[in-house]
Amino acid sequence: MGIRPPCCDKLNVKKGLWTAEEDAKLLAYVSTHGTGNWTNVPKKAGLKRCGKSCRLRWTNYLRPNLKHEGFTPQEEELIVTLHATIGSRWSIIANQLPGRTDNDVKNYWNTKLSKKLALNGIDPVTHRPISEIKQSITTLHIAAITAATAATSTQPLSSAAGVGHHDSRLITLNRDLKKILLSHPIPPPLEPAAPPVHWNAVNRNAAGVRALPPAPPRPQELEWIQFLAEDAFSCLEEQDACRAPSFVAVDADFGGLEAAADGPSSFIEEILDRDREIMSEFAGFVGGHYYF
DNA sequence: AATAGTCGCAACCGCCAGGGG
């Protein structure tokens, strides 16, 4: 299918806020002819708008039985519940709320509810406790570092296009992680938690009973505050300001990690150290592929 | 009182699916 021009990409099509006069024209037309065939509505109603704009105005504002007052606690609760179940399917959620439009629900979520959840320590995207998510991020971070390190065994970092001696994927990941971490309040100290998914690999004992592998030594107390304060990422992002933090040369068989001689001692180094320990202790589980 | 920053909402944009020719 070819690229279709936008339906409003025409001359003499007004944009922006609707006036009372325009509303009256649209209302008069729809009350006489009903909805449908929105493309023809502007012409027949005497409006210099595109059909799409008319439909939106009708759906979100002029339609009868719309509620314009604030959301009730019951409505809030329903939105949160439905969002946790089906995600941002606003039209479906709005269908469960008489008098509300998808736009209403979406705006209310974006401006109020998501912030409210975040303040209560709940991630508005996953509806999981933020502290739990940070643990997952820690695991992913370790995996990413390991993956990036392993990649250097086949493709030296110095060959990564456009980023000098840095791996662009790693830089992007680090930037995103930093955004996430900075966007949430620092949580209370991590509580003991179930091993991450990758450690829950199927492991059968002699009797054939499915059993969990022994809990590996989790990287304990990743110091987020310290991490952010030290800004381990900055070295990655400001490639010429400092060297990559001790990127390592990796043996082809991943058997040995060799710290670069002169990089700053960093969070990443610490992670790599711990990763090395884990790799050696649980080689059977992580074997030839990565955690995720 | 003036200015900057933030918030809330209406509207727009671009993509997609479904239906008709």
Added chain:
DNA sequence: CCCCCTGGCGGTTGCGACTAT
């Protein structure tokens, strides 16, 4: 089967109102 049109949807933007400094 292909192409085009339309309606619907979710994400994003623009801007007026409000608040803080």
